[in-house]
Amino acid sequence: MLIALLPGDGIGLEVITETRRVLDAVCGDRLTYEEALVGGAAYKAMGHPLPPETLAIARRADAILFGAVGDPDCDSLERKLRPEQAILGLRAELGLFANLRPAKGFKELVNESALRPEIAGAIDLLIVRELNGDVYFGEKGMRKTDAGRRQGYDIMSYDEDEVARIARVGFETARARRGKLCSVDKANVLETSQLWRDVVIELSADYPDVELSHMYVDNAAMQLVRNPGQFDVVVTGNLFGDILSDQASMCVGSIGLLPSASLDANAKGLYEPIHGSAPDIAGQGKANPLATILSAAMMLRYSLGMAAEADRIEAAVAKALAGGARTADLGGTMRTAEMGEAVLRQL
Amino acid sequence: MLIALLPGDGIGLEVITETRRVLDAVCGDRLTYEEALVGGAAYKAMGHPLPPETLAIARRADAILFGAVGDPDCDSLERKLRPEQAILGLRAELGLFANLRPAKGFKELVNESALRPEIAGAIDLLIVRELNGDVYFGEKGMRKTDAGRRQGYDIMSYDEDEVARIARVGFETARARRGKLCSVDKANVLETSQLWRDVVIELSADYPDVELSHMYVDNAAMQLVRNPGQFDVVVTGNLFGDILSDQASMCVGSIGLLPSASLDANAKGLYEPIHGSAPDIAGQGKANPLATILSAAMMLRYSLGMAAEADRIEAAVAKALAGGARTADLGGTMRTAEMGEAVLRQL
Numbered sequence: 147m148l149i150a151l152l153p154g155d156g157i158g159l160e161v162i163t164e165t166r167r168v169l170d171a172v173c174g175d176r177l178t179y180e181e182a183l184v185g186g187a188a189y190k191a192m193g194h195p196l197p198p199e200t201l202a203i204a205r206r207a208d209a210i211l212f213g214a215v216g217d218p219d220c221d222s223l224e225r226k227l228r229p230e231q232a233i234l235g236l237r238a239e240l241g242l243f244a245n246l247r248p249a250k251g252f253k254e255l256v257n258e259s260a261l262r263p264e265i266a267g268a269i270d271l272l273i274v275r276e277l278n279g280d281v282y283f284g285e286k287g288m289r290k291t292d293a294g295r296r297q298g299y300d301i302m303s304y305d306e307d308e309v310a311r312i313a314r315v316g317f318e319t320a321r322a323r324r325g326k327l328c329s330v331d332k333a334n335v336l337e338t339s340q341l342w343r344d345v346v347i348e349l350s351a352d353y354p355d356v357e358l359s360h361m362y363v364d365n366a367a368m369q370l371v372r373n374p375g376q377f378d379v380v381v382t383g384n385l386f387g388d389i390l391s392d393q394a395s396m397c398v399g400s401i402g403l404l405p406s407a408s409l410d411a412n413a414k415g416l417y418e419p420i421h422g423s424a425p426d427i428a429g430q431g432k433a434n435p436l437a438t439i440l441s442a443a444m445m446l447r448y449s450l451g452m453a454a455e456a457d458r459i460e461a462a463v464a465k466a467l468a469g470g471a472r473t474a475d476l477g478g479t480m481r482t483a484e485m486g487e488a489v490l491r492q493l
Numbered sequence: 494m495l496i497a498l499l500p501g502d503g504i505g506l507e508v509i510t511e512t513r514r515v516l517d518a519v520c521g522d523r524l525t526y527e528e529a530l531v532g533g534a535a536y537k538a539m540g541h542p543l544p545p546e547t548l549a550i551a552r553r554a555d556a557i558l559f560g561a562v563g564d565p566d567c568d569s570l571e572r573k574l575r576p577e578q579a580i581l582g583l584r585a586e587l588g589l590f591a592n593l594r595p596a597k598g599f600k601e602l603v604n605e606s607a608l609r610p611e612i613a614g615a616i617d618l619l620i621v622r623e624l625n626g627d628v629y630f631g632e633k634g635m636r637k638t639d640a641g642r643r644q645g646y647d648i649m650s651y652d653e654d655e656v657a658r659i660a661r662v663g664f665e666t667a668r669a670r671r672g673k674l675c676s677v678d679k680a681n682v683l684e685t686s687q688l689w690r691d692v693v694i695e696l697s698a699d700y701p702d703v704e705l706s707h708m709y710v711d712n713a714a715m716q717l718v719r720n721p722g723q724f725d726v727v728v729t730g731n732l733f734g735d736i737l738s739d740q741a742s743m744c745v746g747s748i749g750l751l752p753s754a755s756l757d758a759n760a761k762g763l764y765e766p767i768h769g770s771a772p773d774i775a776g777q778g779k780a781n782p783l784a785t786i787l788s789a790a791m792m793l794r795y796s797l798g799m800a801a802e803a804d805r806i807e808a809a810v811a812k813a814l815a816g817g818a819r820t821a822d823l824g825g826t827m828r829t830a831e832m833g834e835a836v837l838r839q840l
């Protein structure tokens with residue numbers, strides 16, 4: 147099976163290198179790879195953050211393993227040339243509408259969290275975020291008001307089919323976990339959210355075994371601090387999901403540990419760590435590769451039908467952590483390659 | 494001076510009653526009051542959550558002291574009749590564009606926070622949230638797509654004048670505090686945010702003594718968990734401010750402690766606790782009145798020019814807490830009226 151390998155910017159290259167070693171050890175030549183530039187690296191070499199060659203490789207691959215994009219050199223470029231457009235472009239072009247972000251407290255690491263250990267340790271939730279719609283992809287621009295003043299605008303919207311397909315992912319994943327789904331919106335203010343809530347309620351008739359609740363986004367942001375252990379699956383739109391999933395990851399402790407999957411309707415997917423390109427430590431061999439290694443495990447499970455191999459990788463990561471392997475973000479001194487080796491030894 | 498007293502729904506009445514006793518003790522007959530119905534209570538009595546009589550009283554008052562709105566009986570009403578419309582209507586009609594939400598760790602209460610005590614204890618920030626624009630007040634509605642499907646939409650926008658007036662509040666309050674301003678947006682995705690960022694940068698030339706930084710909203714939600722002590726003043730739009738200010742309050746511990754002010758261009762304001770109407774404990778005499786009492790102190794300071802009286806109230810609250818006064822939300826057994834008396838005794 148063919149993997150598109152897109153390291154991107156900053157620490158992306160370093161974390162992908164270690165992940166590739168783990169995949170080689172576990173899957174050998176059952177996987178083949180095509181590597182391509184993306185993000186700031188692609189802009190600098192080829193004038194666009196998502197060059198057609200890269201998109202073509204991503205299209206023909208069975209799954210995409212992605213490092214990170216983001217490069218301070220590119221911050222003043224016009225929006226469509228900035229590194230972030232690569233990830234937004236891949237999501238849109240490939241129809242990757244379902245973003246799954248599990249957040250689970252590793253018991254060895256509860257002391258890394260800013261939350262009290264007993265609260266951080268109880269976290270075991272999955273955020274299901276819609277990725278192809280909302281205010282991210284509506285019409286947007288700058289215009290002049292009647293008074294001649296500059297005005298920025300962005301249209302937020304969802305239609306019922308967009309809501310239904312992500313809500314189904316929420317119900318299905320809840321059914322496969324602890325059977326609880328919390329839908330997050332701002333229906334007391336937004337019509338987009340009112341439609342969201344209506345459609346989720348309509349669909350719930352098909353999932354009588356799933357316990358559905360609704361929460362306003364401001365309350366959800368509070369509850370994720372107060373008592374994140376109350377959540378099983380959280381389903382929400384693109385913008386609220388962006389905010390809440392980053393918040394939830396930080397509740398676990400280091401964001402160097404958390405993987406994500408972005409899936410299309412046929413479970414083809416893009417897999418990436420939730421952390422960014424970390425330009426401040428790029429090239430220094432200090433980055434934690436575990437989030438990317440765990441993303442590769444998700445890839446084996448969700449897109450490649452290799453669940454046993456995914457289990458092996460996840461068990462090896464847990465054992466490495468239990469054995470005391472710690473990169474700098476976890477309060478240790480291990481380098482990126484040493485953490486990769488610690489995982490390899492446990493396979 | 495005339496105060497419009499709007500208790501609203503649920504625990505609103507109970508917390509306003511105690512606050513009134515404190516104000517009577519401190520200000521005596523220098524303040525006069527007109528009381529009016531608002532929210533679900535107003536809908537039930539008069540058919541509208543913000544009746545014209547109530548709005549008229551709010552207009553002619555020098556300041557408004559507000560309890561809380563929200564009533565489960567009203568959840569299925571059409572949007573414009575729901576209790577929340579009362580607070581949105583007051584903000585819009587009175588031009589209350591600047592919402593100030595201080596969040597500060599009370600050292601006696603660091604153990605109430607879900608964050609580690611040393612992290613919670615370091616919180617001392619002020620969120621300045623824009624209240625009259627953004628996706629809250631743009632055109633919104635339900636329509637059909639070309640394919641005949643239901644679609645909800647809401648237009649997000651800001652013009653440069655709207656951004657500038659709230660940004661000035663951010664710079665001015667930062668100058669009066671520790672001199673640091675963090676502007677939160679999502680400029681990597683939203684044009685509304687790009688304009689926001691451009692205008693904030695333009696204005697910063699007038700405030701060379703304020704240290705300005707910019708943060709994406711997803712990162713801000715992470716940083717408020719990881720290290721909230723890094724923030725002094727945070728300025729942001731209506732939607733992001735809704736989410737982040739509730740999150741920040743919860744980081745402090747109980748939301749039963751946190752006051753807020755919503756000011757117009759002339760420092761006339763509406764003052765309210767950040768908590769809601771708490772229908773589950775309404776009428777039981779269990780609610781914590783401190784957030785409302787502290788809101789009244791903000792009212793004396795910002796709208797009524799009575800800073801010494803505000804100081805007296807805040808000192809009395811701190812002493813009551815130091816003396817061990819605790820309502821149920823703080824792990825204690827005191828009733829609403831007993832907490833009111835604990836503050837009165839310290840005046």
Ligand SMILES: CC(C)[C@H](C(=O)O)[C@@H](O)C(=O)O
Pocket residue numbers: 230233234388681682711
């Ligand atoms: C880089 C940015 C456009 C992106 C987003 O907002 O979706 C990122 O924050 C994420 O969550 O993957």
Ligand SMILES: CC(C)[C@H](C(=O)O)[C@@H](O)C(=O)O
Pocket residue numbers: 334335364577580581735
């Ligand atoms: C009640 C609701 C409309 C309101 C808001 O979203 O502004 C509330 O959450 C607040 O923050 O005051």
